[in-house]
Amino acid sequence: MKYSTTVGDRTFVIEVNREDEVTVEGEVVPLNMIxxxxxxxxxxxxxxDSHEILVDEExxxxxxxxxxxxxxxxxxxxxxxxxxxxxxxxTPASGDIHIKAPMPGLIVAIPATEGQLVxxxxxxxxxxxxxxxxxxxxxxxxxxxAVRVISRQIVEQNQTLVxxx
Amino acid sequence: xxxxxxxxxxxxxxxxVIRACHELGxxxxxxxxxxxxxxxxxRYADEAYHIGPAPARESxxxxxxxxxAAKRSGADAIHPGYGFLAERPEFAMVCAEMGLVFIGPxxxxxxxxxxxxxxxxxxxxxxxPVVPGTEGEGGLRDEEIMAVAPTVGFPLLVKATAGGGGKxxxxxxxxxxxPRALTSARRExxxxxxxxxxxxxxxxxxxxxxxxxxxxxxxxxxxxxxERECSIQRRHQKLIExxxxxxxxxxxxxxxxxxxxxxxxxxxxxxxxxIEFLVDKNKHFYFLEMNTRLQVEHPVxxxxxxxxxxxxxxxxxxxRKLRYTQEDIRLNGWAIECRINAxxxxxxxxxxxxxxxxxxxxxxxxxxxxxxxDEGSEITPYYDSLLGKIIVWGESRPxxxxxxxxxxxxxxxxxxxxxxxxxxxxxESHRFHGGQFDxxxxxxxxxxxxxxxxxxxxxxxxxxxxVAHQRGQQAAQMVxxxxxxxxxxxxxxxxxxxxx
Numbered sequence: 001m002k003y004s005t006t007v008g009d010r011t012f013v014i015e016v017n018r019e020d021e022v023t024v025e026g027e028v029v030p031l032n033m034i035x036x037x038x039x040x041x042x043x044x045x046x047x048x049d050s051h052e053i054l055v056d057e058e059x060x061x062x063x064x065x066x067x068x069x070x071x072x073x074x075x076x077x078x079x080x081x082x083x084x085x086x087x088x089x090x091t092p093a094s095g096d097i098h099i100k101a102p103m104p105g106l107i108v109a110i111p112a113t114e115g116q117l118v119x120x121x122x123x124x125x126x127x128x129x130x131x132x133x134x135x136x137x138x139x140x141x142x143x144x145x146a147v148r149v150i151s152r153q154i155v156e157q158n159q160t161l162v163x164x165x
Numbered sequence: 166x167x168x169x170x171x172x173x174x175x176x177x178x179x180x181x182v183i184r185a186c187h188e189l190g191x192x193x194x195x196x197x198x199x200x201x202x203x204x205x206x207x208r209y210a211d212e213a214y215h216i217g218p219a220p221a222r223e224s225x226x227x228x229x230x231x232x233x234a235a236k237r238s239g240a241d242a243i244h245p246g247y248g249f250l251a252e253r254p255e256f257a258m259v260c261a262e263m264g265l266v267f268i269g270p271x272x273x274x275x276x277x278x279x280x281x282x283x284x285x286x287x288x289x290x291x292x293x294p295v296v297p298g299t300e301g302e303g304g305l306r307d308e309e310i311m312a313v314a315p316t317v318g319f320p321l322l323v324k325a326t327a328g329g330g331g332k333x334x335x336x337x338x339x340x341x342x343x344p345r346a347l348t349s350a351r352r353e354x355x356x357x358x359x360x361x362x363x364x365x366x367x368x369x370x371x372x373x374x375x376x377x378x379x380x381x382x383x384x385x386x387x388x389x390x391x392e393r394e395c396s397i398q399r400r401h402q403k404l405i406e407x408x409x410x411x412x413x414x415x416x417x418x419x420x421x422x423x424x425x426x427x428x429x430x431x432x433x434x435x436x437x438x439x440i441e442f443l444v445d446k447n448k449h450f451y452f453l454e455m456n457t458r459l460q461v462e463h464p465v466x467x468x469x470x471x472x473x474x475x476x477x478x479x480x481x482x483x484x485r486k487l488r489y490t491q492e493d494i495r496l497n498g499w500a501i502e503c504r505i506n507a508x509x510x511x512x513x514x515x516x517x518x519x520x521x522x523x524x525x526x527x528x529x530x531x532x533x534x535x536x537x538x539d540e541g542s543e544i545t546p547y548y549d550s551l552l553g554k555i556i557v558w559g560e561s562r563p564x565x566x567x568x569x570x571x572x573x574x575x576x577x578x579x580x581x582x583x584x585x586x587x588x589x590x591x592x593e594s595h596r597f598h599g600g601q602f603d604x605x606x607x608x609x610x611x612x613x614x615x616x617x618x619x620x621x622x623x624x625x626x627x628x629x630x631x632v633a634h635q636r637g638q639q640a641a642q643m644v645x646x647x648x649x650x651x652x653x654x655x656x657x658x659x660x661x662x663x664x665x
Contacts, residue, residue: 001637003630007622014630022627033631037523041579044628051624054579055632062629068573068589069617070511073629077637103518103546108352129546130507130516131332132400133353137513157518 004081006074096145099136099162101155105129110151112162116144124162125149138164166483167242167266168192171235172206173256174246175225176537177553178459179206182244185475194238196231198224200545205537212238219547225249228256232263242266242482244475248549251458252279268482270436270457277432278455282326282364288452291431293424296443296451298322298366307347310365314343320368323347325354325361331401332357336368369443371603374398375410375450376441377425378466380477381434382487389422390466390474391496395441397591399514399607404584405591406462407501408469411562411600412448421450422491428455437463437478461504461554464535468500468558499565500558503573503588506550510587510613516550517582519543527575531558531568534576544581552583562600566592587613 002015015023022029032045036052044051054065062073109126112118118138125136146163149155170186171194172179183193183206195210200219207213214234217224224230226249235243243265245251257272269275278284282304285295298317299305304326305313314321314337323346325333333354335346351361373396381387394410395403413421425440439460441453463474472489481487508514524540536553538544544552555572559565573589590613596602602610 001634003633005626005630007626010622010626012623012626012630014627016630016634022630024623024627029627031627031631033628037579039522039579041523041577042628042632044624044631046624046627049624051628052577053625053628055628057632057636062632064625064629065586066621066625066628067618068586069621070586071622071625071629073625075630075633077633102515105546109349128353128356130548130550131357132516132549133349134515135513 002078004076004078006076007071097139097142097164098160099124099138099164101127101157101159101161102134102136103129103157105134105155107149107151107153107155107161108133110147110149110162112144112147114144114147118142118144118164124164127155127161136161140164167240169194169238169240170242170244170268170479171196171231171238171240171265172210172244172246173225173231174244174249174251175201175204175206175548176551177535178246178461178537180209180537181535182246182475183209185473185479186244188473189476189479191479194234194240196225196234198547200543200547204542205539214238219545221249221547228253228259232259232265235263235265240265242268244268244478245458247458247461252456254279266482268436268478269459270434270438274432274434274438275457278438278457280326281324281328281454282362284455285452287431288428288455291427293428294449294451296366296369296453299364304362305364307344310347310363311340311343314340314365317365317367322366322368323350323363324366325350325358326364327358327360327362328354331398331403333363334401369445369451371446371605372443373410373412373603374403374441374453375413375421375444376439376456376460377421378460378463378474379425379429379434379438379440380474380481380487380489381429381436381438382481383435383484384486386487387426387429387434388487388489388491388494389425390470390472390494392418392421393439393462393465395462396602396604397597397607398604403462404504404506404607405501405588406465407499407562407565408465409496409499412444417448417450418496424450424452428452436481437474461551462502464533464554464556465500465502468533468556469496469498470494471497498558498560499562500556501562501565501569502554502556503569503592504554504584505552505576505578505588506584507544507552507581508550508584509582510584510590512582514584514587516546517544518546519581521578522580523577524579525575525577527555527572529568529571531565532572533557534572552578563598566598590615 005012040054042053056063064071105127108128112124120140122138123135127134142164145165149161169192172182186193193210195207195213196216197207198219216230250256254272254276257267260267320338323335333350335350337343337346355361376393378390392410393406393408395406397405439456442450443453444450507517521542526534533556538552557565557568559568570592
């Protein structure tokens with residue numbers, strides 16, 4: 001099975017030949033990968049180089065923690081790639097982003113107001129949790145289409161606080 | 166002489182104190198909230214009492230419930246740990262009233278240093294230089310602060326008078342930002358300490374945070390145990406500490422030590438305490454504040470002096486004279502501590518909650534791990550995010566650094582995010598190696614994204630591809646339907662039977 005895998009601005013063509021061998025950019029690489037915890041931890045022997053890796057799936061992409069560095073990896077197999085290329089003719093909608101509470105806490109401030117235009121990095125909500133104030137920032141430019149909480153409200157993990165369009 | 170100590174705390178420090186007590190043959194009593202029933206400190210103690218729901222205000226900060234647990238267990242002494250009630254003079258007073266020995270300084274000393282504005286005034290009178298800022302006692306209203314701010318000069322720091330641990334502090338660059346900073350600082354201080362009073366301090370450019378560990382007995386003896394360098398901080402929270410400090414030589418140590426001892430004696434201090442100094446680019450040091458309790462980073466001092474500070478705290482509380490004179494104190498080798506927090510360094514250090522599914526601690530010569538959590542522990546949002554500390558000792562600073570790097574590699578925590586990658590990145594940085602950093606280093610001169618080894622992206626790509634491939638195969642199998650509709654054990658049993 002052939003894959004097109006992107007890390008940052010680099011794309012690798014990786015072919016999984018067998019359980020113990022892949023071909024990366026034309027080069028055959030013997031390997032052995034085992035799961036350590038049957039969940040996210042793996043031990044990978046790549047050409048006998050030993051790596052301990054944590055792989056988390058997050059929204060279709062993979063977050064790979066390796067030697068203290070975090071990589072966002074997008075893996076596409078051949079079929080998906082062809083489909084995606086065909087779809088690229090359409091303009092993809094930006095989509096609303098729901099800013100959710102990363103953990104339970106208390107809303108202490110809401111600098112964002114409905115209708116406000118914000119830039120990437122602007123503070124939208126301040127959530128007090130674990131004895132510290134945590135600023136939740138806009139992940140990209142946009143406009144605040146909805147503010148779903150009020151000050152002094154206690155919120156649960158993953159509760160939507162602000163919707164960014 | 167007390168024989169049973171109640172530890173009014175939780176997490177790694179409670180475990181630490183329990184350890185010291187047991188070594189001295191003292192029985193221990195733990196207290197726990199709803200979410201701490203399976204915590205390590207509860208399991209290690211000789212007795213454990215439930216004291217309330219998860220929020221600290223309803224459990225670990227409830228003086229009445231803690232004293233009640235002491236009475237019921239027959240504890241005759243209390244160790245407050247750090248944070249929570251450790252620096253509340255009323256707690257020390259209640260203990261005294263109830264005939265419980267408080268393992269720490271007298272309430273008067275806690276009070277004298279607890280209000281940071283009063284503390285500055287007190288040591289100034291003793292001829293000790295302080296970081297320039299607002300004069301006089303605290304309790305200034307916003308209007309008064311706005312009026313005096315220009316004299317202090319910008320940039321300045323708004324700090325909580327009841328503060329500590331870096332909470333309730335805001336850096337203000339311009340006058341226009343001051344009102345918002347005041348509101349924010351007051352709010353955080355109110356939540357953390359129950360007191361929103363603030364004072365102002367000048368920002369000392371290129372300052373390093375160097376503190377001196379003190380030990381004083383009830384007989385008037387007071388010594389210092391050398392310094393700790395604590396400039397690797399983020400949002401005023403210490404992350405990496407070391408002893409000795411790369412910028413302190415014998416002479417400076419002696420001078421800082423003398424000043425620290427003088428400050429402690431000015432308030433008749435007893436037991437363990439720490440004087441924090443800011444050191445400017447010219448190696449002038451200024452009193453910042455005094456912490457009248459055991460500190461998180463005490464292990465680095467223990468590593469280089471060979472002294473068990475918690476056991477000494479207990480001995481002092483039992484009325485013993487200090488076993489050491491200043492001449493006995495020698496710093497040997499180098500120690501570094503990394504605070505492991507449940508925070509995601511790749512996402513603005515947002516706290517992480519959840520269950521620790523896997524935990525592997527580092528080990529080896531010169532490696533110490535003080536942990537409050539275990540495999541299966543639930544990390545909740547009710548308390549701070551400290552999971553534990555790695556402390557390494559080496560014969561030299563370079564050896565300590567490589568030892569810590571190896572320890573960080575071995576420390577595996579799965580189930581929640583930790584700041585281990587952050588520590589790994591700092592330990593790789595040239596500036597850290599050279600000992601050239603001040604308190605602005607982490608926030609201004611350091612980035613997580615630097616120095617990514619060339620071959621890693623390819624390895625990451627291969628790993629993710631293999632995982633995706635594996636998951637794709639499993640999904641395909643499930644869609645196709647199992648080739649057998651019975652378990653392997655059943656199959657094997659059947660074939661055994663048919664063979665007979």
